[in-house]
Amino acid sequence: MSGKGHHKTWRLSELASQAGGHLEGDGTLEISGLNSLKDAGTGELAFLANPKYLPELERTKASAVILPPDVPVRIAAIRSPNPYLAFAKIATLMQGERPAPLGVSSDLMQGVRCRLGKDLSIHPRVVLGNHVTVGDRVTLHSGVVIGDNSIIGDDTRFYSNVSVRENCRIGKRVILHCGVVIGSDGFGFAPDGNEYYKIPQTGGVVLEDDVEIGANSTIDRGALGDTIIRRGTKIDNLVMIAHNVEIGENSIIVSQVGISGSTKIGNHVTLAGQVGVAGHLTIGDEVTVGAQSGITRNLAPKKRVSGLPVIDHQKWLKAASSFEHLPTIRKAVRKLEERIRELEATRREAPGSSKEGGYRR
Incomplete structure (x- = not known):
């Protein structure tokens, strides 16, 4: 929900209140819309809900960000234990009221x-x-x-x-x-x-x-x-x-x-x-x-x-991790089976072995 093309803005403090989050930084910042960490620009609010996007947090050009309480950040922030829910509440506010009935x-x-x-x-x-x-x-x-x-x-x-x-x-x-x-x-x-x-x-x-x-x-x-x-x-x-x-x-x-x-x-x-x-x-x-x-x-x-x-x-995860190795494991098992057969044959042919394949005392 980019702010491009929208004229209405919200103070960051107002958005923090809407999300039930903790404001950190300048609450008077004017926010025009939401965007991803990667694509956000000046006047936009981004959010971080997945740790895999931490590298993008360092590079973001957003004016502020929604993120968990324990993640350090260099810009203004709304901190929430559930950043995704906070994002949803703010997006609802920015969406505005339902249009008048047709x-x-x-x-x-x-x-x-x-x-x-x-x-x-x-x-x-x-x-x-x-x-x-x-x-x-x-x-x-x-x-x-x-x-x-x-x-x-x-x-x-x-x-x-x-x-x-x-x-x-x-x-x-x-x-x-x-x-x-x-x-x-x-x-x-x-x-x-x-x-x-x-x-x-x-x-x-x-x-x-x-x-x-x-x-x-x-x-x-x-x-x-x-x-x-x-x-x-x-x-x-x-x-x-x-x-x-x-x-x-x-x-x-x-x-x-x-x-x-x-x-x-x-x-x-x-x-x-x-x-x-x-x-x-x-x-x-x-x-x-x-x-x-x-x-x-x-x-x-x-x-x-x-x-x-x-x-x-x-x-399932353990089993799935073995799937790609099954051909190699199969070859190894076949070699072991062949080696066992060779050892059993040698044992039967050894001097003093019984016909049943056991050794005499």
């Missing part, structure tokens, strides 16, 4: 008995089915389609081409990015000889308050009952969540994760990129799963696992 576009297409809240921003080419409820201060961008009997909570925001199918319930302050599909049919088919018979998917999807879902992610409706994403969970782009999955509160699901049907995931769980989860499993609270892992069994709370199939993360 109202409802004249080409809105809606079915019968829809209920629309106040202070709406409904862009052109939005479609609402029958009996849809839209709360207050909702923003629906172009191409949004909401199916029959769905409920959209206050202060939600759907970007272009979001589809929410029938009988879905969306909580307050939910953000759905471009191309998200909520409530597609679950992948349910009954074998019928050499063919498959489609199983009607009669459930819905529930997204609780403060859920955010990235572009082109999909969440299928339940076969019986609902697929549920609990309060505060954040889902990245290109994630697939199958029918009747339940994900607990404040969990993080990173890009290209696939979760099979009827799996239950606890609170504060992190699934890193490209994790695959088999169906009908239970994953406990505060579990962390490393990237590209495959989960094929239940996981107890607070486990940290990686690999395919998953094992303890530290064991």
Whole structure:
């Protein structure tokens, strides 16, 4: 968030107060925007949340920096035990208030008995089915389609081409990015000889308050009952969540994760990129799963696992460090096996050895 092109400025002391951080240096400095350590210039505030960027701290041209309490710095600073959170709070302040509501576009297409809240921003080419409820201060961008009997909570925001199918319930302050599909049919088919018979998917999807879902992610409706994403969970782009999955509160699901049907995931769980989860499993609270892992069994709370199939993360790191050496190890084992065979042959041929290969006393 560069300050280039922006006219508003903030005193550094004001930003420190917003972030709940400790001000160090000149609080009257005027700050026009945020930027990275590498790209920041005069009048901009940078931040350091990862030690790997310490060398850039020495070279930065920023006027001030957000950083941890124990990192020395030659310029003004806002010190925080959580610099990334401080950065987020300051970025929110600089973003400013939400623009005034646009109202409802004249080409809105809606079915019968829809209920629309106040202070709406409904862009052109939005479609609402029958009996849809839209709360207050909702923003629906172009191409949004909401199916029959769905409920959209206050202060939600759907970007272009979001589809929410029938009988879905969306909580307050939910953000759905471009191309998200909520409530597609679950992948349910009954074998019928050499063919498959489609199983009607009669459930819905529930997204609780403060859920955010990235572009082109999909969440299928339940076969019986609902697929549920609990309060505060954040889902990245290109994630697939199958029918009747339940994900607990404040969990993080990173890009290209696939979760099979009827799996239950606890609170504060992190699934890193490209994790695959088999169906009908239970994953406990505060579990962390490393990237590209495959989960094929239940996981107890607070486990940290990686690999395919998953094992303890530290064991996985040790195993992974050996992979590139496996060809060399294989050759060494073959040589040892050959040497053992030679020694056994020599032992059998030695004077005084028995036919069974043992020595006489």
